[in-house]
Amino acid sequence: MKYSEFFIPTVKDAPSDAEIISHKLMIKAGMIKQSSAGIYSWLPLGLKALRKIEQIVREEQDNAGANEMLMPTIQSADLWIKSGRYDDYGKEMLRIKDRSGREMLFGPTNEELITDIFQSYVTSYKELPKNLYHIQWKFRDEVRPRFGVMRGREFLMKDNYSFDISEEEAKNSYNKMFKAYIKTFLRMGLTPISLRAETGPIGGNLSHEFQILANTGESTLYYDKELERLNPEKLDPDNLQSYYAAVDDQHDENNCSVKKEDLKISKGIEVGHIFYFGTKYSEKLNAYVQDQNGKKIPVHMGSYGIGVSRLVGALIEANHDEKGIKWPKSVAPFTLSIVNLMPDDQNCNTKSLEYYSYFMSNNIDTLYDERICSIGKKLSDNDLIGTPIQIIIGKRDLSAGVVEFKDRMLNKSKKIKIEEVKKVILEKINS
Amino acid sequence: MKYSEFFIPTVKDAPSDAEIISHKLMIKAGMIKQSSAGIYSWLPLGLKALRKIEQIVREEQDNAGANEMLMPTIQSADLWIKSGRYDDYGKEMLRIKDRSGREMLFGPTNEELITDIFQSYVTSYKELPKNLYHIQWKFRDEVRPRFGVMRGREFLMKDNYSFDISEEEAKNSYNKMFKAYIKTFLRMGLTPISLRAETGPIGGNLSHEFQILANTGESTLYYDKELERLNPEKLDPDNLQSYYAAVDDQHDENNCSVKKEDLKISKGIEVGHIFYFGTKYSEKLNAYVQDQNGKKIPVHMGSYGIGVSRLVGALIEANHDEKGIKWPKSVAPFTLSIVNLMPDDQNCNTKSLEYYSYFMSNNIDTLYDERICSIGKKLSDNDLIGTPIQIIIGKRDLSAGVVEFKDRMLNKSKKIKIEEVKKVILEKINS
Numbered sequence: 001m002k003y004s005e006f007f008i009p010t011v012k013d014a015p016s017d018a019e020i021i022s023h024k025l026m027i028k029a030g031m032i033k034q035s036s037a038g039i040y041s042w043l044p045l046g047l048k049a050l051r052k053i054e055q056i057v058r059e060e061q062d063n064a065g066a067n068e069m070l071m072p073t074i075q076s077a078d079l080w081i082k083s084g085r086y087d088d089y090g091k092e093m094l095r096i097k098d099r100s101g102r103e104m105l106f107g108p109t110n111e112e113l114i115t116d117i118f119q120s121y122v123t124s125y126k127e128l129p130k131n132l133y134h135i136q137w138k139f140r141d142e143v144r145p146r147f148g149v150m151r152g153r154e155f156l157m158k159d160n161y162s163f164d165i166s167e168e169e170a171k172n173s174y175n176k177m178f179k180a181y182i183k184t185f186l187r188m189g190l191t192p193i194s195l196r197a198e199t200g201p202i203g204g205n206l207s208h209e210f211q212i213l214a215n216t217g218e219s220t221l222y223y224d225k226e227l228e229r230l231n232p233e234k235l236d237p238d239n240l241q242s243y244y245a246a247v248d249d250q251h252d253e254n255n256c257s258v259k260k261e262d263l264k265i266s267k268g269i270e271v272g273h274i275f276y277f278g279t280k281y282s283e284k285l286n287a288y289v290q291d292q293n294g295k296k297i298p299v300h301m302g303s304y305g306i307g308v309s310r311l312v313g314a315l316i317e318a319n320h321d322e323k324g325i326k327w328p329k330s331v332a333p334f335t336l337s338i339v340n341l342m343p344d345d346q347n348c349n350t351k352s353l354e355y356y357s358y359f360m361s362n363n364i365d366t367l368y369d370e371r372i373c374s375i376g377k378k379l380s381d382n383d384l385i386g387t388p389i390q391i392i393i394g395k396r397d398l399s400a401g402v403v404e405f406k407d408r409m410l411n412k413s414k415k416i417k418i419e420e421v422k423k424v425i426l427e428k429i430n431s
Numbered sequence: 432m433k434y435s436e437f438f439i440p441t442v443k444d445a446p447s448d449a450e451i452i453s454h455k456l457m458i459k460a461g462m463i464k465q466s467s468a469g470i471y472s473w474l475p476l477g478l479k480a481l482r483k484i485e486q487i488v489r490e491e492q493d494n495a496g497a498n499e500m501l502m503p504t505i506q507s508a509d510l511w512i513k514s515g516r517y518d519d520y521g522k523e524m525l526r527i528k529d530r531s532g533r534e535m536l537f538g539p540t541n542e543e544l545i546t547d548i549f550q551s552y553v554t555s556y557k558e559l560p561k562n563l564y565h566i567q568w569k570f571r572d573e574v575r576p577r578f579g580v581m582r583g584r585e586f587l588m589k590d591n592y593s594f595d596i597s598e599e600e601a602k603n604s605y606n607k608m609f610k611a612y613i614k615t616f617l618r619m620g621l622t623p624i625s626l627r628a629e630t631g632p633i634g635g636n637l638s639h640e641f642q643i644l645a646n647t648g649e650s651t652l653y654y655d656k657e658l659e660r661l662n663p664e665k666l667d668p669d670n671l672q673s674y675y676a677a678v679d680d681q682h683d684e685n686n687c688s689v690k691k692e693d694l695k696i697s698k699g700i701e702v703g704h705i706f707y708f709g710t711k712y713s714e715k716l717n718a719y720v721q722d723q724n725g726k727k728i729p730v731h732m733g734s735y736g737i738g739v740s741r742l743v744g745a746l747i748e749a750n751h752d753e754k755g756i757k758w759p760k761s762v763a764p765f766t767l768s769i770v771n772l773m774p775d776d777q778n779c780n781t782k783s784l785e786y787y788s789y790f791m792s793n794n795i796d797t798l799y800d801e802r803i804c805s806i807g808k809k810l811s812d813n814d815l816i817g818t819p820i821q822i823i824i825g826k827r828d829l830s831a832g833v834v835e836f837k838d839r840m841l842n843k844s845k846k847i848k849i850e851e852v853k854k855v856i857l858e859k860i861n862s
Contacts, residue, residue: 067437
């Protein structure tokens, strides 16, 4: 993509109501624009980041055997009245009357609707286990929306729902998702910490939340240092769940199973939550199947959420400096920036275009900055939007047979010979 | 994907309120499930079709230089009051009061919001032209939602908006989109017919609608037969717009510029609509830029819509028979079905799995039907869901060194030698 053909309206100053760094940086980098309180438009660069994150979430759901579908945003109130949650949700639920006066709502979550879909098709244990997910916009009418996309009212969530014949099978599904979650966050370059959690209004008695480490995080976490060194190839959920981890108000120094020297304390941000709630919804919404003996029994269910739009903010909280965002490669809107410092110089243009077409043809998501503007603005914009790998092409460097290579994550630059650029960059990207 | 691991709840009978064939087939093929009047959940197979269609729409927008972004579903009423359309829309607009009593709405279209975004960033002619699009769920509270996803209340639409410095430039943008639309529909194996249209509540004086041909279509079209033979490589919008085409109530035999023998009459379904409306919204919402002389002038705008979820229905109306759907290859949820008639036979299994892993590793979206069920059900399910290319593997055929190859579009089968299967199928898919 050529920079001048892409709409990245970077701005000098973040608005005064932007309290946290990710909110400020997303506005300054031209990723989002607020349209109403807690409701944002995703500008092209923001959408690209959102889609990369969404895609990793999707792939790990698919790898774990879940099937993607899509439920609508607007639901009838009927099922919520049946489940008993229509009143529970209070003012956080956006309630709507349609033109015929029917009570509708903008779904804040989907236990009711998915249970209804399941029960209308599945009648036998032979069709289990089932695991269905969707990635859809939700609405929660927060009293005080803030922190940009971290606590918006309209937000993108991946939620899925498992259906099993027994508690034992359901816990197996739960553990599969647990593992998929750890993998998902590791692939984004994050450090996930899993914690036993309260189940709240969803119900049930088994639940974990997933936090990721970020110095600017909202919670303080106490956890076994082993949780920082997970090997994505060898994840054992039972083992993982046995490590100590607690948020500050649950942490008890005298009742902590881990040695002091192995205990770490860091700030974290919640990005996922999983629940096993047994037959709470299947009983109320009539999701019964025949078991091996021909007996009708309610299915055992779990639900699993990842805040996809929240992750964009969380990733920035975990990866930034005073210049801007430092995207991990796997979720960067652009993997590579080619910064042409002299777009009116023929040598600079020829070399830049050669690299641009080379990397594009190698399926590297490349931003070619060919704008006619000051060198300072070019360098600072590319650092602000946080492209992890940058090639900076200047007239003097070219005459000396080199270009500048910048690793944005490490904030380190070095000169490399022009004939080695393609190889070095491809190696760096694939490392 | 293995059939037994994918949730395709085919059903015998369509509900009695399903009046048209696409609605019936989508329910029978387990693609959608109604949750409320005019509101559907997209089951995994339906979502796969929707995403393939969406991706073609996206690619042709990108090819035409438009930038993808994403506006929210819930908007404040403020901008609509400014534009004067808040009252125009009447009961079709889903109006909502949030917890603080602010008037909100579920966006039925986005002229207001995009104009507001544009004006807050763009101030000079130097940044023009701009073309921004999004693919987002819309809501129109129809009095009588029907015809499945063809006239739903919650529906997926691609809408984009062009911004230009003059009427001439704006018409250039309009023509680019015109061409992109023709290409989009041709890539889906459809025959698009473009017609001059009324602008309606959007405003302006230049507009075209795009219909696609389908025997079961809702409108009757009269048009120059040349429109059926477009070459996607050589599309000239000005030329295309000069061909005669009219819907029945506009067609006038005595005032028709095309010779009787060149006039075709067919049924059609509307799938897209484009508008040039000049400065209607930019004046009201203050989207002014400085021109070459430093003078502030309102930008010239156009808007362009494609009914993405409607296209799923339209494609089925255009491609089906008494057995079910006949997906064109480019939009088929699965390109290839491998139908193993004898999953308890080792030879059948070994051969099926060999083909399955071969085609999957060649990035062919393959459905491997390894279900334990009757041969009749297998064959009819794969025809119902409409996989365009099918390999049917039976015990007797294998002993004879052949498998059956079925072209679902032509409904023709033939035996091919097992050693030629890979080559023949890949050629067929890439043809």
